[in-house]
Amino acid sequence: MKIACVQFAPAFKKIETNFEYLVTQSKSIDADLVCFPELSLTGYFFFSTEEVLPYSIPFNSELISELQNIATVFNRIIVFGFPERVDAKVYNSCAVLFPDSAFSFVYRKTHLFYRERFVFTHGDTGFIVAKYPPMDINIGAMICYDWRFPESARALALGGADLIVCPSNLVTKVWTLAMPARSIENKVYLAVANRIGVETNNDETLHFNGKSGIWDYNGKLIATASEDKTEVIFAEIYPQETRNKAIDQFNNIFADRRPEMYKVLLGGN
Secondary structure, eight states: OEEEEEEOOOOTTOHHHHHHHHHHHHHHOOSSEEEOOTTTTTOSOOOSHHHHGGGOBOTTSHHHHHHHHHHHHTTOEEEEEEEEEETTEEEEEEEEEOSSGGGOEEEEOSSOOGGGGGTSOOOOSOOOEEEEGGGTEEEEEOOGGGGGOHHHHHHHHHTTOSEEEEEOOOOOSSHHHHHHHHHHTTTOEEEEEOOEEEEEETTEEEEEEOOOEEEOTTSOEEEEOOSSSOEEEEEEOOGGGGSOOBSSSSOBTTTTOOGGGOOOOOOOO
16 A cells, blocks of 8 residues: 655644645545644644643544545545544544544554653553454554553554554654664554654744654664655555564564563562
8 A cells, every 4th residue: 555654844833735635635645544743733832721722623623534535535544643632631633534533543652752741741642553354454653652552553563553653743852763673573564654844932933843754664774764854655555474583494473572571570689
């Protein structure tokens, strides 16, 4: 199947502008799956829950229903980040919308980065894998800073993910070093849709560094974008090839795991 990552700079607090962009791209991009960045409906650099609350929406909102309709009509999986409102709480969430809405789900970010802890509630969904028979693909989702924790990708891979989608607003310089490891240590495809541009709030500025990428299940970078341009990158993936975790005739990276030994015993007195 053909997948795409959209790299762009969401307009801060301009939800209608960003929504129109997502709608246009979701309709026009020729791919089976289209992944947008983290918080692509609103921009990123909020300082408090009170600030983000007016721009947050529930998962069953009309905006998401319209994108769900596009996924159905165009037979396309659409992935994007948004601030999800649940009562008085706001989550940094990712919607994964399948053509058949019965499979669609929302993932709430587990690990909050930097000032996010003052804005969002820690995610409570846990990691989710949706198995979608019409396209014979199993998709798991994580968001941005989740990459720092090997347990995120490992949990998704153990749950059967062939492809991990990772909407992101990355600002560090080291994440590209880890993504190949997340792919190869789990034998999964990994698609990172990162954003570009800058955002300033309260005299503090964040610079987002692009380089959206798609890695194959051997850790090879098979598609990448620039640091600072709006781009769409594409890759052909073969989900079935991720499911045999053998690396030679004797070793299998999942069958060889020994969880009972993954405990640290402290020596000495």
